[in-house]
Amino acid sequence: MEAVLHEASCDVRHAYAAGKERAVDRLVGVPIEKSELDNKNEQHKKCNPEFSMLPTADPVDIVFEDVTYTASMGFRKGTKEILHKINGYLPQGQLIAIMGPSGAGKSTLLNVLSGYSIKGVGGNVYVNGFPRDLKAFRKLSCYITQDDRLQPLLTVEENMNIAADLKLGMEISRKKKRTIIQEILQTLGLDKAITTRASRLSGGQKKRLSIALELINNPLVLFLDEPTTGLDSSSCTQCVKLLKQLAQQGRTIICTIHQPSASMFSIFDQVYVLAAGRCLYQGTTSKLIPFLEGVQLPCPMFHNPADYVIELACGEYGEGKIDVMVDATENGKALKWFENPEALSKQKKMQQNITPPKVDNSSLEATSPLTQLNILLRRGFLKAKRDTTLTYLRIGVNFAVALMLGTLYWRAGADGSKVIDNYNLLFSILMHHMMTTMMLTILTFPTEMSILIKEQFNRWYSLKMYYLSVTIVDIPISVRP
Numbered sequence: 001m002e003a004v005l006h007e008a009s010c011d012v013r014h015a016y017a018a019g020k021e022r023a024v025d026r027l028v029g030v031p032i033e034k035s036e037l038d039n040k041n042e043q044h045k046k047c048n049p050e051f052s053m054l055p056t057a058d059p060v061d062i063v064f065e066d067v068t069y070t071a072s073m074g075f076r077k078g079t080k081e082i083l084h085k086i087n088g089y090l091p092q093g094q095l096i097a098i099m100g101p102s103g104a105g106k107s108t109l110l111n112v113l114s115g116y117s118i119k120g121v122g123g124n125v126y127v128n129g130f131p132r133d134l135k136a137f138r139k140l141s142c143y144i145t146q147d148d149r150l151q152p153l154l155t156v157e158e159n160m161n162i163a164a165d166l167k168l169g170m171e172i173s174r175k176k177k178r179t180i181i182q183e184i185l186q187t188l189g190l191d192k193a194i195t196t197r198a199s200r201l202s203g204g205q206k207k208r209l210s211i212a213l214e215l216i217n218n219p220l221v222l223f224l225d226e227p228t229t230g231l232d233s234s235s236c237t238q239c240v241k242l243l244k245q246l247a248q249q250g251r252t253i254i255c256t257i258h259q260p261s262a263s264m265f266s267i268f269d270q271v272y273v274l275a276a277g278r279c280l281y282q283g284t285t286s287k288l289i290p291f292l293e294g295v296q297l298p299c300p301m302f303h304n305p306a307d308y309v310i311e312l313a314c315g316e317y318g319e320g321k322i323d324v325m326v327d328a329t330e331n332g333k334a335l336k337w338f339e340n341p342e343a344l345s346k347q348k349k350m351q352q353n354i355t356p357p358k359v360d361n362s363s364l365e366a367t368s369p370l371t372q373l374n375i376l377l378r379r380g381f382l383k384a385k386r387d388t389t390l391t392y393l394r395i396g397v398n399f400a401v402a403l404m405l406g407t408l409y410w411r412a413g414a415d416g417s418k419v420i421d422n423y424n425l426l427f428s429i430l431m432h433h434m435m436t437t438m439m440l441t442i443l444t445f446p447t448e449m450s451i452l453i454k455e456q457f458n459r460w461y462s463l464k465m466y467y468l469s470v471t472i473v474d475i476p477i478s479v480r481p
C-alpha cells in the first residue's frame with residue numbers, strides 16, 4: 001500500500017516537473033485516455049474561442065533590482081519598510097503568479113512594478129534592459145484592481161463602447177470598434193450579457209468585464225491584483241486559462257494570487273513567492289518541488305506544493321526556514337530555477353548593451369482632451385438619466401422643504417412689516433439649493449473616486465477633463481426644481 005501511495009506521490013511531482021496534468025488525475029483515480037483528453041481540449045477550445053488580437057509591439061521583459069518600499073505611518077509615527085531589497089525577473093510571454101501569505105507585500109510589489117506606487121520606492125526597475133520610463137511603460141501596460149471598479153448603471157456594451165471610444169480614439173471606425181468589442185466579449189464569454197447592467201453581473205462576469213475593458217487597447221503587460229478572489233473554482237480556472245492564453249500570445253502577465261489549487265497552480269508558468277517583503281522562490285512552477293528538495297525542505301506526500309510553500313512562508317515550520325529559502329534564491333537574484341537559466345543570463349547581459357529608446361513626449365491618453373470631454377459628457381448624462389434614486393430623492397426633499405418653509409413663512413411676502421422673515425426665507429432657499437447640490441456629489445463621491453483612480457491610471461482620460469465633465473453634467477441637475 002505504502003509503495004502505491006509513494007508511486008502516486010511521485011506521479012504528482014513528475015506532473016509538475018513535466019508540466020502535465022495527467023498524473024494529477026491519476027492520483028485522484030481518473031484514468032484518462034489520450035483521445036479523451038483531446039476531446040476535452042477541443043471542447044474547451046469551442047467554449048473558449050482563441051483571442052486573435054496579437055500584441056503589436058515587441059514583448060516586454062521586466063527586471064527589478066534591490067527594490068524597497070517604505071510606507072509612511074503618519075505624522076511623527078515614522079516609516080515602515082515593506083519590501084526589503086528584493087530582486088526579480090519577469091520574462092515575456094509568461095503567466096506569472098506573485099504568491100505569499102496575507103500581508104507579505106504582494107499588492108505592494110505589484111503597485112511598485114506597475115508604477116501605481118511611486119513615493120517611497122527604492123531600487124531599479126528595467127524594461128527590456130533599460131531603466132523603466134514610467135510614461136512609456138504605462139502606455140504598454142494596464143492595471144486591473146482586486147475590486148471590480150465598473151460603472152454600475154451602464155450595461156456591458158455601454159461600458160465597452162465608452163472604453164473603446166476613450167482608448168482607441170475617434171479615428172478608428174465604429175464598425176472596427178464593434179468587431180474588437182465583439183471578439184473580446186466572445187473570448188471572455190460575456191457576449192450573452194451585453195445588455196445587462198454592470199451592477200447586475202455575477203462576480204465572475206464582473207471580473208471578466210474588468211479584464212475586457214483593459215484588453216480593448218491590446219496592452220503588452222497586464223498587472224492583476226488577485227483576479228481569482230471571490231470566484232468559484234470553475235470561474236477561477238476559466239479566468240487563469242484566459243490569462244494563460246493571453247500570455248502565450250507574447251504578453252507579460254503578472255498577477256497576485258492567494259492560495260491556488262494544485263491544478264490551477266500548474267497553469268502558471270512562473271511563480272514568485274514572497275514572505276514579509278522578501279523573496280522565497282522565483283522560477284518555473286515545475287521547479288518549485290526540486291527547489292524545495294534542494295534546500296532540504298521537501299514537499300510532503302499528497303501536499304499541494306502551493307499550499308506547502310505558503311505554510312513555509314507563514315513560518316509554520318519555523319522562521320529559520322524562511323531565511324534558508326531567501327538565502328538560496330539570493331532574495332530573488334538567482335535565475336537557477338528558470339526554464340533556461342544560461343540563456344536568460346546571456347539575454348540579460350545583451351539587453352544591457354542596447355541603446356535606450358527616445359523619450360516619449362506624446363500625451364499619455366490616446367484621445368484629445370476635447371474628445372475625452374465629449375465622451376465623458378455622454379457617459380455622465382446617461383448615468384444621471386439612469387440614477388433615478390437620487391433624482392426622486394431630491395424632488396421629495398424639495399417638496400418637503402417647500403412645505404416646511406411655506407408653513408413657517410405663510411404670507412410673509414405680502415406683509416411689509418416682516419422684512420426679517422423675508423430675508424430669512426430667501427437665505428433658507430439659497431442654503432437649501434447649495435446643500436442639495438453638494439449632497440449629490442458627496443453621496444456619489446466614494447464609488448466614483450475608486451473608478452476615477454483606476455480609469456485615470458489606465459490612461460482613459462485626464463483628471464482635468466473628468467472634473468470638467470462632472471461639473472457640466474451637474475449644472476442641469478442642480479437647476480432642476
Ligand SMILES: Nc1ncnc2c1ncn2[C@@H]1O[C@H](COP(=O)(O)OP(=O)(O)OP(=O)(O)O)[C@@H](O)[C@H]1O
Binds near residue numbers: 072103
Ligand atoms: N501605505 C501603507 N502604510 C502602512 N502600511 C502599509 C501600507 N501599504 C502596505 N502596508 C503594509 O504592508 C504589508 C503588505 O501589504 P500588502 O497589501 O502588499 O499585502 P498583501 O500580500 O497584498 O496582502 P493580502 O494578500 O492580504 O492583500 C501589510 O502589513 C500592510 O499593512
